[in-house]
Amino acid sequence: MNQHIPRKRFGQNFLQDSRIIESIVHAVNPGPDDTVIEIGPGLGAITRPLLDRLRQLHVVEIDRDIIGRLKKEFPADKLVIHEGDALAFDFASVAGKLKIVGNLPYNISTPLLFHLASYGDHVVDMHFMLQKEVVDRMVAEPSCADYGRLSVMLQYRFEMESLIDVPPDAFWPPPKVESAVVRMIPAAGRCGVATDEAILEKLVLQAFAQRRKTLRNNLKGLLTDDEFTGLGIDPTLRAENIGVEQYVAMANMLAAR
Numbered sequence: 001m002n003q004h005i006p007r008k009r010f011g012q013n014f015l016q017d018s019r020i021i022e023s024i025v026h027a028v029n030p031g032p033d034d035t036v037i038e039i040g041p042g043l044g045a046i047t048r049p050l051l052d053r054l055r056q057l058h059v060v061e062i063d064r065d066i067i068g069r070l071k072k073e074f075p076a077d078k079l080v081i082h083e084g085d086a087l088a089f090d091f092a093s094v095a096g097k098l099k100i101v102g103n104l105p106y107n108i109s110t111p112l113l114f115h116l117a118s119y120g121d122h123v124v125d126m127h128f129m130l131q132k133e134v135v136d137r138m139v140a141e142p143s144c145a146d147y148g149r150l151s152v153m154l155q156y157r158f159e160m161e162s163l164i165d166v167p168p169d170a171f172w173p174p175p176k177v178e179s180a181v182v183r184m185i186p187a188a189g190r191c192g193v194a195t196d197e198a199i200l201e202k203l204v205l206q207a208f209a210q211r212r213k214t215l216r217n218n219l220k221g222l223l224t225d226d227e228f229t230g231l232g233i234d235p236t237l238r239a240e241n242i243g244v245e246q247y248v249a250m251a252n253m254l255a256a257r
Helices: 018-028 047-051 064-073 106-117 132-139 149-157 197-207 225-230 244-255
Strands: 035-039 057-061 079-083 098-103 123-131 158-166 179-186
Touching: 018 047, 018 098, 018 123, 018 158, 018 179, 035 047, 047 057, 057 064, 064 079, 106 123, 106 132, 106 149, 123 132, 123 158, 132 149, 132 158, 132 179, 149 158, 149 197, 149 244, 197 244
Parallel strands: 035 057, 035 098, 057 079, 098 123
Antiparallel strands: 123 179, 158 179
């Protein structure tokens, strides 16, 4: 079979390090009857060892050349191929509680994570290869430079852990960045429950709009100093200095009006 030429527009960097592949499959730990979806199977580095342990695997792939290769290599009853963009895919259309895994295209990783976050009720766990700086932002604690909107909105919905650091030479072609594997386990209510999640999302977006400004400045017109005080929040702090629970409390105050 001819060698596939990686496509930059799809952000293709193919994992080839057998030890890393084994570690990812071990972390996913699929049972034969689990419902697993792999995003971006590429040349099948993770696909094959997953199929060794599963009766059936679902994959989401946008590259027609790769889809053609997968159809030739695997029987349709063993590998169910969903052709198209993962950003537009309805993960709830696959029945059962899902394990989702993938070497996510780094050029769309953040919007894809937000898309996947909305399917928490359908998911057992998710394991993703991402740019290490994105993983660092996902798991960051308050009052550090990596803590931001991504941290708050994902930590609101998931328990997350950075599992494996992956060097560039584990891929072909090697990316120009370090990578990491993150585990995400849905944990609704772990930081309180927002009565209106759209208000929470808007609030967090506005709070981090200008990182160097205080909450008082960034949330001007939304909350008064007396309301900040009533929630036990110092309005002179910056957005990065308060925890997820406090964002939920502010959002619920706004929703109650």
